[in-house]
Amino acid sequence: MATRDWESVNRRDRKVVAGCLSGDEAAWMELWERYGPMVKAVARRAGCTADEADDVLQRVALVALEGLGGLRDPGRLAGWLAGVARFQALALVRERRRSSELDPAMPAPPERLHERLEAEQELAILRKAMLALDERCRRIVRALYLDDPPASYRDVAEREGLSATSIGPIRGRCLARLKKAIVELSRSVSPGH
Amino acid sequence: MKHLDDHRLIELARGEGTGAEREHLRSCRRCREAAQEWTRWLAGMAAVEGEALTDADRHNLRTLFSVLGPKRRKGLVARLMRPARELATAVRGAATARIDEYEAGAYRLAVEVRPAAGGRFDLHLAVLAPGGEDVTGSRIVLRSPEVPGLILRLDGSGEAHAAGLEPGRYEVACWLPGGRVELPTVEVGGTDEP
Numbered sequence: 001m002a003t004r005d006w007e008s009v010n011r012r013d014r015k016v017v018a019g020c021l022s023g024d025e026a027a028w029m030e031l032w033e034r035y036g037p038m039v040k041a042v043a044r045r046a047g048c049t050a051d052e053a054d055d056v057l058q059r060v061a062l063v064a065l066e067g068l069g070g071l072r073d074p075g076r077l078a079g080w081l082a083g084v085a086r087f088q089a090l091a092l093v094r095e096r097r098r099s100s101e102l103d104p105a106m107p108a109p110p111e112r113l114h115e116r117l118e119a120e121q122e123l124a125i126l127r128k129a130m131l132a133l134d135e136r137c138r139r140i141v142r143a144l145y146l147d148d149p150p151a152s153y154r155d156v157a158e159r160e161g162l163s164a165t166s167i168g169p170i171r172g173r174c175l176a177r178l179k180k181a182i183v184e185l186s187r188s189v190s191p192g193h
Numbered sequence: 194m195k196h197l198d199d200h201r202l203i204e205l206a207r208g209e210g211t212g213a214e215r216e217h218l219r220s221c222r223r224c225r226e227a228a229q230e231w232t233r234w235l236a237g238m239a240a241v242e243g244e245a246l247t248d249a250d251r252h253n254l255r256t257l258f259s260v261l262g263p264k265r266r267k268g269l270v271a272r273l274m275r276p277a278r279e280l281a282t283a284v285r286g287a288a289t290a291r292i293d294e295y296e297a298g299a300y301r302l303a304v305e306v307r308p309a310a311g312g313r314f315d316l317h318l319a320v321l322a323p324g325g326e327d328v329t330g331s332r333i334v335l336r337s338p339e340v341p342g343l344i345l346r347l348d349g350s351g352e353a354h355a356a357g358l359e360p361g362r363y364e365v366a367c368w369l370p371g372g373r374v375e376l377p378t379v380e381v382g383g384t385d386e387p
Binding site: 020021022023025028029032033036037038040041044045053054057058059061062063065088095098119122123126127130141142145146148168171172175176179182 | 198199200203233234235237238239240241242243244245246247249250251253254255257258259261262263264311336341342344357
């Protein structure tokens, strides 16, 4: 059976965790380059400000220092970090609300718990799916679908050194790989799997 | 009409696409659900991509790893020089502030815990470097079972402040130019012991 793209992400995550546990600073920094943005995104979605999201990142890092060794399956690192991030973010939001009058300008967390849980796990899946793409695919998906405003085909073709006509098929393959990774990762973390 | 491919679904979700494609989307449940899924996925990915690490984040993460990671350098444990001095204050029933003074190598450290509003406490830490080392920006990490980690930085006067701490026993580690200094457990509120 062909290796699935996201399995290479799990393999890399396991290596990164092993490196962190042996005291390798490069592995530690790689862990946060991979999942730090996701941790911050989970925090923002839980109602944290940008400054609080930075604080959540540090809190999650402290928890990770103690908890990585106990992670039963380092392949589930992303989901675990997302869960810790949500817990820390909600704690921070509660602290803020306790210590000051509720500022109406502050973002409120989503109301329904199950939605928060699903959203946080989905961010972990989406991050892993993006990491499962090769660098070129990742750049193309980012430029065409995530940047605001999106880049034009001409710009993407120029940046990638490709002809404008070849972007369409490459884009299609990248989207297909991304979708496959998202679907398979969703199945892999669903209950009973 | 054939089902729409992923790219067209994304374009439609962005409000683009042809009239025929929009009509197909209205009548085709499968394509409509797929478009909704892509919208949600892309929003999630954009949220993550929009949260890049800053240089400050990287610096903090490196510091944490060097201070608390598996290969942390062995540090000095500060010695309590003077028993706590109780200062008369009266804030919401908490009777006093206290100052403990410590020695660690060439450094002198003072920790003041002062009652604050709402049953909480403010902690002020001052580092004196008799050798004249500049300690500005040095990191202080506070941890307790309730507070997984709070990182402070020494200012230009060698001081750091943490406001509104929950009462409890705190571990305090200072990463100073000469190495790591750990304080004996710092009691924040809830104790009358000297």
